Amino acid sequence: MKLFSSVNDVTDVKALVAQALAEKNDPFAHQHLGKNKTISLVFLNPSLRTRMSTQKAAMNLGMNVIVLNIDKEGWALELRDNVIMNGTTVEHIREAAAVMGEYSDIIGVRSFPGLTDREEDYSESIFNKFVEFCKVPVISLESATRHPLQSLADLVTIEELKTKARPKVVLTWAPHIKALPQAVPNSFVEWMCQADVDFVITHPEGYALSEQFTNGATITHNQDEALKDADFIYVKNWSAYEPYGAVTGGNEDWMLTNTKLDVLAPEAKVMHCLPVRRDLELSSEILDGPRSIVVHEAGNRVWAAQAVLKQMLEAL
Amino acid sequence: MKLFSSVNDVTDVKALVAQALAEKNDPFAHQHLGKNKTISLVFLNPSLRTRMSTQKAAMNLGMNVIVLNIDKEGWALELRDNVIMNGTTVEHIREAAAVMGEYSDIIGVRSFPGLTDREEDYSESIFNKFVEFCKVPVISLESATRHPLQSLADLVTIEELKTKARPKVVLTWAPHIKALPQAVPNSFVEWMCQADVDFVITHPEGYALSEQFTNGATITHNQDEALKDADFIYVKNWSAYEPYGAVTGGNEDWMLTNTKLDVLAPEAKVMHCLPVRRDLELSSEILDGPRSIVVHEAGNRVWAAQAVLKQMLEAL
Amino acid sequence: MKLFSSVNDVTDVKALVAQALAEKNDPFAHQHLGKNKTISLVFLNPSLRTRMSTQKAAMNLGMNVIVLNIDKEGWALELRDNVIMNGTTVEHIREAAAVMGEYSDIIGVRSFPGLTDREEDYSESIFNKFVEFCKVPVISLESATRHPLQSLADLVTIEELKTKARPKVVLTWAPHIKALPQAVPNSFVEWMCQADVDFVITHPEGYALSEQFTNGATITHNQDEALKDADFIYVKNWSAYEPYGAVTGGNEDWMLTNTKLDVLAPEAKVMHCLPVRRDLELSSEILDGPRSIVVHEAGNRVWAAQAVLKQMLEAL
Numbered sequence: 001m002k003l004f005s006s007v008n009d010v011t012d013v014k015a016l017v018a019q020a021l022a023e024k025n026d027p028f029a030h031q032h033l034g035k036n037k038t039i040s041l042v043f044l045n046p047s048l049r050t051r052m053s054t055q056k057a058a059m060n061l062g063m064n065v066i067v068l069n070i071d072k073e074g075w076a077l078e079l080r081d082n083v084i085m086n087g088t089t090v091e092h093i094r095e096a097a098a099v100m101g102e103y104s105d106i107i108g109v110r111s112f113p114g115l116t117d118r119e120e121d122y123s124e125s126i127f128n129k130f131v132e133f134c135k136v137p138v139i140s141l142e143s144a145t146r147h148p149l150q151s152l153a154d155l156v157t158i159e160e161l162k163t164k165a166r167p168k169v170v171l172t173w174a175p176h177i178k179a180l181p182q183a184v185p186n187s188f189v190e191w192m193c194q195a196d197v198d199f200v201i202t203h204p205e206g207y208a209l210s211e212q213f214t215n216g217a218t219i220t221h222n223q224d225e226a227l228k229d230a231d232f233i234y235v236k237n238w239s240a241y242e243p244y245g246a247v248t249g250g251n252e253d254w255m256l257t258n259t260k261l262d263v264l265a266p267e268a269k270v271m272h273c274l275p276v277r278r279d280l281e282l283s284s285e286i287l288d289g290p291r292s293i294v295v296h297e298a299g300n301r302v303w304a305a306q307a308v309l310k311q312m313l314e315a316l
Numbered sequence: 317m318k319l320f321s322s323v324n325d326v327t328d329v330k331a332l333v334a335q336a337l338a339e340k341n342d343p344f345a346h347q348h349l350g351k352n353k354t355i356s357l358v359f360l361n362p363s364l365r366t367r368m369s370t371q372k373a374a375m376n377l378g379m380n381v382i383v384l385n386i387d388k389e390g391w392a393l394e395l396r397d398n399v400i401m402n403g404t405t406v407e408h409i410r411e412a413a414a415v416m417g418e419y420s421d422i423i424g425v426r427s428f429p430g431l432t433d434r435e436e437d438y439s440e441s442i443f444n445k446f447v448e449f450c451k452v453p454v455i456s457l458e459s460a461t462r463h464p465l466q467s468l469a470d471l472v473t474i475e476e477l478k479t480k481a482r483p484k485v486v487l488t489w490a491p492h493i494k495a496l497p498q499a500v501p502n503s504f505v506e507w508m509c510q511a512d513v514d515f516v517i518t519h520p521e522g523y524a525l526s527e528q529f530t531n532g533a534t535i536t537h538n539q540d541e542a543l544k545d546a547d548f549i550y551v552k553n554w555s556a557y558e559p560y561g562a563v564t565g566g567n568e569d570w571m572l573t574n575t576k577l578d579v580l581a582p583e584a585k586v587m588h589c590l591p592v593r594r595d596l597e598l599s600s601e602i603l604d605g606p607r608s609i610v611v612h613e614a615g616n617r618v619w620a621a622q623a624v625l626k627q628m629l630e631a632l
Numbered sequence: 633m634k635l636f637s638s639v640n641d642v643t644d645v646k647a648l649v650a651q652a653l654a655e656k657n658d659p660f661a662h663q664h665l666g667k668n669k670t671i672s673l674v675f676l677n678p679s680l681r682t683r684m685s686t687q688k689a690a691m692n693l694g695m696n697v698i699v700l701n702i703d704k705e706g707w708a709l710e711l712r713d714n715v716i717m718n719g720t721t722v723e724h725i726r727e728a729a730a731v732m733g734e735y736s737d738i739i740g741v742r743s744f745p746g747l748t749d750r751e752e753d754y755s756e757s758i759f760n761k762f763v764e765f766c767k768v769p770v771i772s773l774e775s776a777t778r779h780p781l782q783s784l785a786d787l788v789t790i791e792e793l794k795t796k797a798r799p800k801v802v803l804t805w806a807p808h809i810k811a812l813p814q815a816v817p818n819s820f821v822e823w824m825c826q827a828d829v830d831f832v833i834t835h836p837e838g839y840a841l842s843e844q845f846t847n848g849a850t851i852t853h854n855q856d857e858a859l860k861d862a863d864f865i866y867v868k869n870w871s872a873y874e875p876y877g878a879v880t881g882g883n884e885d886w887m888l889t890n891t892k893l894d895v896l897a898p899e900a901k902v903m904h905c906l907p908v909r910r911d912l913e914l915s916s917e918i919l920d921g922p923r924s925i926v927v928h929e930a931g932n933r934v935w936a937a938q939a940v941l942k943q944m945l946e947a948l
Binding site: 343344359362363364365367368369371372375376385388493590591592593594595596600603604610611612614615618 | 668670672696698700702704705706707710714715716717718721722723724726727728730731732734735736
């Protein structure tokens with residue numbers, strides 16, 4: 001694998017999930033692959049799970065790891081082309097990415113969307129420029145519109161914990177006070193559409209995701225109907241795709257509670273990519289109760305990253 | 317050892333000191349213990365000695381190290397329970413600690429006190445929540461009320477440099493312009509009370525430490541009397557315990573000088589945990605002269621951390 | 633080697649260049665040298681290339697690496713002597729450097745000039761205090777007046793890519809909007825004067841470098857004349873040495889373009905230490921065209937650092 005930016009970069013999703021579970025079962029079996037190989041994890045935005053799990057996965061594979069919070073430790077990057085750099089940006093992404101490629105066998109990049117210019121965000125221009133200019137394999141640590149390592153870990157978690165061959169998986173919008181990216185839900189939809197699950201998306205009116213991702217998926221504005229008999233409920237807030245980045249108030253009753261689940265989906269396991277705002281996005285009673293698998297899910301981030309990095313190392 | 321937060325977590329203080337000196341003598345003897353083990357060093361506050369010495373100790377033991385300045389690189393943490401997270405905090409410590417535990421065999425945590433709410437600080441709620449929720453062994457990198465790795469290194473230093481079986485050790489308050497935590501003096505008292513030393517505490521009126529720590533120790537407001545014939549003098553500023561966090565001006569004459577020591581304790585070695593404000597807390601003439609052992613003491617931080625981590629690794 | 637701060641610390645420049653190319657050819661041949669050795673890379677200022685390339689070089693040599701952005705993760709350092717530390721600085725460089733030395737076999741330090749007090753900057757007081765107080769070998773990661781790892785990489789690049797025994801190398805000033813240090817051009821001059829090249833410096837009036845560095849070098853204010861038939865053109869902005877740190881507007885026509893090079897030096901390879909401001913310091917058409925070797929040059933930073941670290945490790 002030379003690029004891991006979406007499910008479309010994966011030849012065999014099932015095999016990748018199986019590889020992740022194999023890594024979990026025997027974490028240090030492939031340390032020879034990473035010996036004397038360097039991965040640079042480059043962050044333009046904050047990170048906890050992605051940073052730690054990918055660093056750990058790389059170390060499990062025997063790699064050397066360079067972590068660079070370029071927004072804080074490095075130089076202000078110019079991301080636009082055809083500008084005279086006489087402002088506040090100090091280095092162009094063309095040089096920055098190319099130079100990082102010189103020091104790295106693999107690069108991981110995190111870059112959030114601005115949520116103001118939809119065309120810009122959905123063109124994935126920052127991430128794509130890194131890929132174009134660094135000239136080494138790139139693994140997305142979350143880009144403007146996707147978070148594939150999260151989605152792979154989610155699928156690994158479902159595969160690991162499902163109790164029937166074809167579980168019902170529901171993605172439900174949840175309330176928030178800030179405008180959040182659509183990357184996690186976009187990605188989750190993309191991966192679920194390729195998985196052996198019954199998949200339903202539910203959100204209030206005004207929060208439709210891009211059809212580029214939801215095309216063909218079942219969507220309803222009736223949360224109760226969607227949750228009915230769910231095996232896995234994926235909770236996530238996102239801001240509107242149209243008008244882009246909008247957050248309208250209300251919809252507080254979309255937050256999951258035990259009362260709701262006791263009736264609709266008593267056996268459901270509740271997932272969230274984290275970080276989660278307690279009692280705004282998701283109730284504490286669920287997070288602290290037996291239905292929540294959010295910590296287990298976060299733990300699986302290591303094995304998702306390790307399976308991807310293993311494939312990348314094998315292709316070097 | 318599953319927890320290192322205070323001297324009370326140590327079964328045999330003498331043996332731990334001896335182990336630290338053994339590690340110093342042969343730093344790479346136990347690298348097999350740490351192979352494929354990951355320690356995450358999580359900082360909610362700045363650090364130089366603790367960060368570097370603990371990272372080095374872990375590497376000496378063959379461990380993989382993840383350093384996370386979570387206040388800068390990660391998300392703003394919510395530390396209180398039972399709040400609707402509709403403000404500026406992005407992730408609750410319950411999830412953050414639990415997730416870090418998924419990626420770590422051992423976690424080190426640094427968290428300073430706020431110095432405004434004594435009950436809150438002395439409950440060690442932040443540190444204790446990390447311990448409770450991360451579910452892996454935790455080593456304190458300084459918490460609200462204690463700095464046990466510092467105190468262990470201090471005791472190692474005294475043990476290493478003492479010229480009599482039972483040296484006289486004096487903890488003296490020193491002037492400062494800011495309100496500093498009581499963590500270092502609390503911890504030093506706690507460890508000295510378990511060591512084979514004659515221990516005296518001296519400070520101006522108004523700077524009594526919590527009786528929880530000083531109970532049974534000799535305390536005097538007469539610095540000259542305390543310093544008399546001291547073998548080791550531990551210099552440290554702290555703010556008042558009552559009223560909590562207060563700093564009253566004056567007491568500049570509490571700063572140690574050679575003139576003072578030439579008369580009172582000509583053979584004394586002078587210690588400080590660092591960082592130290594020159595010519596405010598402690599005179600340059602002492603810091604630059606033969607009495608100071610502050611750099612040697614800082615160097616011993618590695619061996620203190622290494623002895624503790626060794627015990628933790630053996631108990632995994 | 634115990635110190636790498638300028639070309640004057642190198643016994644045999646040719647041999648060091650050859651060693652760098654040997655490391656490039658066989659990057660992992662000397663891993664035994666660094667085993668159980670720790671390098672601390674201490675940054676008082678931002679870094680991308682120097683940070684990543686030196687960390688990678690050290691890892692190639694089998695070393696353990698501690699990266700400390702002390703300006704962000706540590707304490708505010710006091711750099712002056714004989715001051716009562718009752719202001720905003722928390723730790724004196726005397727203690728900070730000494731303590732870092734306790735934890736390190738080698739220390740790398742980056743510290744930029746203030747560009748307001750020339751005597752202070754050119755005394756290299758910060759860098760020299762690190763060297764004096766840390767008591768272990770020190771490698772400059774760029775100091776107030778020099779950037780020797782950059783210059784060594786530059787010389788390695790020229791040696792690697794030259795097509796004649798004695799190429800013509802031109803250092804040309806380029807426009808900028810901010811006051812930049814003289815460290816890179818000072819250093820480049822210093823190294824070129826010891827290399828087997830025809831060396832010319834060109835800059836507008838008012839931008840003469842210190843004679844301490846340019847003594848004996850050919851200097852002209854006529855850029856066209858200087859560029860004539862150049863084999864390598866080193867592009868760099870710097871602020872004035874006299875009046876110190878001044879930036880006068882104008883001189884925009886000093887920016888290199890293909891039109892200029894097509895006439896004057898059609899075969900020239902164009903170098904820059906990076907970061908570079910596109911279409912202000914250097915035209916995009918050159919950076920994106922076949923004349924530019926800036927990324928290749930940045931890649932050679934690894935081998936420059938590795939050759940120096942190898943010599944330091946051998947002398948431990």
